[in-house]
Amino acid sequence: MSGRGASGAKPAAVALPLSRPSLTRGPSSPAEGGEKADAPQRIWPDALLAAHLLATDPHGFGGAVVRAGPGPVRERWLDGLRATLPPGTPWRRLPPGIGDDSLLGGLDLAATLAAGRPVARAGLLAETDGGLIVVPMAERLPPGIAARLASALDTGTASERRARFGLVLLDEGEGDETVAEALADRVAFRIDLSGVGIAHCDAPAVAAVNTEVGNPEADPLGTLCRLAEALGIASLRGPILAARVARALAADGPIGTDAITAAARLVLAPRATRLPAPEEAPPEEAEAPPPPSEEDGPTDQATDPAPADAAEDRVLEAVRAAIPANLLDQLLAGGVRLSTAKAGRVGQPAAARTGRPIGSRRGDPRRGRLDLLATLRAAAPWQALRRAEGETRPIVVRRDDLRIRILRQRTETTTVFCVDASGSAALERLAEAKGAVELLLAEAYVRRDRVALVAFRGAGAELVLPPTRSLTRAKRGLSGLPGGGGTPLAAGIDAALTVALGVRRGGSRPVIVLLTDGRANVARSGEGGRARAGQEALQAARALRTAGVPALVIDTGARGEGARSVADAMAARYLVLPRADAGLLSAAVRAAL
């Protein structure tokens, strides 16, 4: 990363009308709970503050992830950001499916044909030097493009041209869809506007941080690092970016407590993976699987550093108020934090004429995408000859020269295991299912397939392993998976179907493998009752058939009746394997699919 922009803008001089006295929530409101923090009227001023900071130095701060559906609130934020930018600052939108030549620079088609020689042009990144690039649907950005953007952010160049830009990543994801972590980690701000209504945006237009007030901190960087540690932020880009924000807020003068607080709230709080205070830690954490995104360090280790003075506690207090409320929910549920570390998403929605170009071939451009470079290349050697035939055009391209791209679609498969973790036999069955998942993954290199695992027990179902092709991740996700309790079969099938549909949206082919004895006894509502639970399970199975997701039911029960009818209802293949081990199971799955 290459620091602040050379624009010379003094971040401190952020000309913020002082319509609000101060944004910092210091010691005056220490009692705020996590859920209050998401109150929309609090999010909006912070969002504006982030916009103002970003406008002063787009490249230095890297940009912002803005999670919100398309709508007036998001537009308003974007308008606000744009209005704050100095006039003439480049502001571009990244078109979906942009090619390398347009992104990084390449051949200018019109100029090339007119001049009769290749004319290079700067790509979008270089053209946006000093400004901001808006990336719509950033959660679906192909990894290749995300990698180029990340590398350009790091080096400040694209194809050896200067390209010091910032990114506004518009995240419209639902559920577990999030912006590629490679990009999100490199930008300073994460703003969640999804709960903000247009009415909340009528707050006085601009927020301000009073940089005069607040005692200069003795060790501002140390404070930010300790905060980051307390919040379970592993990446060091978090505190580094927070330090940059604090410096900007402090007008390059001494950094005061207010600036630290605001920086921590804007940069660190949204990256938190755990709650800072030990007393708020969920009591049942010991048996719940730890969130995979955090290190194993004990929670309290960082929160009781002996030298921590009162000021630092107050900052922490203020930051805790800004942690997204759903983090608390996730931690309490002991659930898997899905928003981090996704498996490399390569798939694009399957549709005609899409896919990754893997080369070009002779063909009619009306039935494919013209590969200009290849066409010119094909025509090039003949130019002298054709000109000799009396042609006057600078470049003579004939139909034989036309080349179109060969596109290849990914046809990867994602196997969604849906495992019955209930009852006494659960432990063994779970162990075998885990083994099968790992064996399948270990063999899946060549096919580049992915595996996910949903477990259901007690009152409901849980996505234990989001779709991944990483063995490392699978191992961590599966270790310590608990078993026992009732059999909420309907909830399990529902959850597997949700995952499968998400997989299909991502352009990959889902297959569900259900391991159960079929004896459902917990209904969707979480209440017991064999009859209702059985009915609901069949209903869920029929929904799966309607969705057209291929499935395999492996009956692990000794008597098997329930599982058979479920398999029939979902039009699935049916196998009875009461004592399947991991090897047999993975072999069965491979054979059946």
Add this chain to the structure above:
Amino acid sequence: MPTFPFSAIVAQDEMRQALLIAAVDPSIGGVLVFGDRGTGKSTAIRALAALLPPMRAVVGCPYNCDPDSPAESCPHCASLPGARRKSEKKPVPVVDLPLGATEDRVVGTLDLERALGAGVKAFEPGLLARANRGFLYIDEVNLLEDHLVDLLLDVAASGVNTVEREGLSLRHPAKFVLVGSGNPEEGELRPQLLDRFGLACEVATPQDIATRIAVVRARDAYERDPEGFCAARAGDETAIRKKILLARERLPHLNVPDSALERAAQLCLALGTDGLRGELTLMRTARALAALDGAEAVTDDHIRRVAPAALRHRLRRNPLDESGSTARVERALADVFS
């Protein structure tokens, strides 16, 4: 703006050691750095570029051939008699291979400008040509498209890039140190590519607060005054550069005693690594480290220090073994050296 200096990188000793070893002996076969985000992987690799001493290259050679011994397969230098090769000093190239790069850009292709302008069939070298005698850096190497992986495997094995496209037919030298980085959580690396890397390091975010603060402080100081920060480190940078140069001189004269070879073989046997590449790399790496240390000969201590990096990615995969590969290497080390 100057690059963040190598000597200012805090902690991450294993990664820095591996990069220095690769700089001393390029034949080791590159470095793979696997770990969390924001641990300074990209920073270290880009810093290495600025650190390396410049090399002598033939003027005008697109493949940076060494004037004293140009590669046999170099189409440029082959046509020049020795006396007419002028040389110049060039920085060692560190070439980025971005994810999703087209084959054209990697392999090289027909030079359009000359083809259209002069009607000449000329070759426009690609990234592989530029990386010859230098470093090829692939960030997120585990997400690299398969067709590029195949291509790289072939070139990395032979050191020669063979181009057969658009009516072009040529070979040119492409010997480079492959440096890859990535996060294993986002996808595994193909085993064939994994095996090509000489060394593999795991980096993790520093766990103690003091180190973390030191990292952030260094970065902050650099951002506030890049020139001053780098000037203050110039002495350290020169020292490391000298160390690399000295080690390169010493390398050919260093002895590897039989006892060290035996240790290496015992270790590889204990770990059940496939083939002999493990032993070879372990031996070469230990030798490069001894050269860096200024030691007279390779000792057990050198082997012990490089064994995890040289072997951890070569273990036969056992999906049901819960312990990580690093732990398995440590176990074998304890057994062999007990």
